[in-house]
Amino acid sequence: MALIVQKYGGTSVGSTERIKNVARRVANFKAKGHQVVVVLSAMSGETNRLIGLAREIQQNPDPRELDVIISTGEQVTIGLLAMALKELGVNAKSYTGAQVKILTDDAYTKARIVSIDEQSIRADLANDCVVIVAGFQGMDKDGNITTLGRGGSDTTGVAIAAALRADECQIYTDVDGVYTTDPRMVPEARRLKTITFEEMLEMASLGSKVLQIRSVEFAGKYKVKLRVLSSFEEEGEGTLITFEDEDKMEQAIISGIAFNRDEAKVNVLGVPDKPGIAYQILGPVSDANIDVDMIIQNVGVDGTTDFSFTVHRNEFSRTMDILNNEVLPHIGARKVIGDNKAAKVSVVGVGMRSHVGIASKMFRTLAEEGINIQMISTSEIKISVVIDEKYLELAVRILHKAFDLDQEVA
Numbered sequence: 001m002a003l004i005v006q007k008y009g010g011t012s013v014g015s016t017e018r019i020k021n022v023a024r025r026v027a028n029f030k031a032k033g034h035q036v037v038v039v040l041s042a043m044s045g046e047t048n049r050l051i052g053l054a055r056e057i058q059q060n061p062d063p064r065e066l067d068v069i070i071s072t073g074e075q076v077t078i079g080l081l082a083m084a085l086k087e088l089g090v091n092a093k094s095y096t097g098a099q100v101k102i103l104t105d106d107a108y109t110k111a112r113i114v115s116i117d118e119q120s121i122r123a124d125l126a127n128d129c130v131v132i133v134a135g136f137q138g139m140d141k142d143g144n145i146t147t148l149g150r151g152g153s154d155t156t157g158v159a160i161a162a163a164l165r166a167d168e169c170q171i172y173t174d175v176d177g178v179y180t181t182d183p184r185m186v187p188e189a190r191r192l193k194t195i196t197f198e199e200m201l202e203m204a205s206l207g208s209k210v211l212q213i214r215s216v217e218f219a220g221k222y223k224v225k226l227r228v229l230s231s232f233e234e235e236g237e238g239t240l241i242t243f244e245d246e247d248k249m250e251q252a253i254i255s256g257i258a259f260n261r262d263e264a265k266v267n268v269l270g271v272p273d274k275p276g277i278a279y280q281i282l283g284p285v286s287d288a289n290i291d292v293d294m295i296i297q298n299v300g301v302d303g304t305t306d307f308s309f310t311v312h313r314n315e316f317s318r319t320m321d322i323l324n325n326e327v328l329p330h331i332g333a334r335k336v337i338g339d340n341k342a343a344k345v346s347v348v349g350v351g352m353r354s355h356v357g358i359a360s361k362m363f364r365t366l367a368e369e370g371i372n373i374q375m376i377s378t379s380e381i382k383i384s385v386v387i388d389e390k391y392l393e394l395a396v397r398i399l400h401k402a403f404d405l406d407q408e409v410a
Helices: 016-031 044-057 063-068 072-087 120-127 154-165 196-203 211-220 246-251 277-287 313-331 349-355 358-368 389-402
Strands: 005-006 036-041 090-096 102-104 113-116 130-134 138-139 143-145 167-174 194-196 226-230 239-242 254-273 292-299 304-312 335-348 375-378 382-388
Touching: 005 016, 005 154, 016 036, 036 072, 036 120, 036 154, 044 063, 044 358, 063 072, 063 143, 072 090, 072 130, 090 120, 113 154, 120 130, 120 154, 130 154, 154 167, 154 211, 167 358, 194 196, 196 211, 196 254, 196 335, 211 226, 254 277, 254 313, 254 382, 254 389, 277 292, 277 304, 277 313, 292 375, 304 313, 304 358, 313 335, 335 358, 335 389, 358 382, 358 389, 382 389
Parallel strands: 005 036, 005 167, 036 130, 090 130, 102 138, 167 226, 194 239
Antiparallel strands: 102 113, 138 143, 226 239, 254 304, 254 335, 292 304, 335 382, 375 382
């Protein structure tokens, strides 16, 4: 008998018929003697619908009230799944994030989990009950409803698996595993049998939508066995996310091509070249809870330099306002310019550690197609470039082929 946490995404519970299918799958696991905890997202499109309603009332919705609204989507699916399981004769009970006491900080719409009180879950499991928990949500120390950011149900699932020391956390989604890149863009993309936590962390942070980055961080930190599976296929091994092994390094140099089309580039020109200037620029941006990605500071000339960085496209307008109204008058820079039509493409692989020439091959491949590189960022297992968004699909396709990712690994 194993303790399994299963998380089902929005497309998996997108209709009552699909919820019934999930119930049958869960009932089959229960019939095999397993203890099962299920974490659910809202129905596909529901969170966007709720955000749309909020914006009809308030153009920039109050974050606390927005969390009250968008947390309701998961409450619907957990109740429906509990009913569907009971119709199959399976004892089941649903819980909101607050009822399970998923304690978070008070960063509304982007909250982070602080702790989980798993005692009520353990008690129900001991009573032969399937426990169903609303993903994406929790509460702060004052009892306010909070949400964990888009894709937060993945984090809920992994965090509960860590708290319960589950044997496996299974993430069911609309794809049957992790691919070398998005198969909708590159039909030759292959499903990976395994991928390391390191690689998956990079893929998630660089734009892969299979798993939320924080869920991978959780799984790696607490050594949660994590598997990505399709909720529409009865059989299949999916992709196992595991720790690096020596064989992996010798088998594949690059594991995948990640991309993100939601990038925006900001350039602060004529910045005084002096200590502390980076903090004076990025401090107010960070205080506004805006995540900064790539950062480049040019070599100073005549006492000034240019400072460039990227943010998510949704944060572009707010970032420009902060820089123009708060930062520029304070630091005395010349001006701020920006481009919200940028994209990021990355090659990822632990094999980079034992192979040279990856960067030059990537840059040559892009240059041969006339694709200009605007920014470059590297780590031990990834190389990322910012390019014009219009070249994104071409860049992904040619890099996928250049690194032989369409070929089966022996």
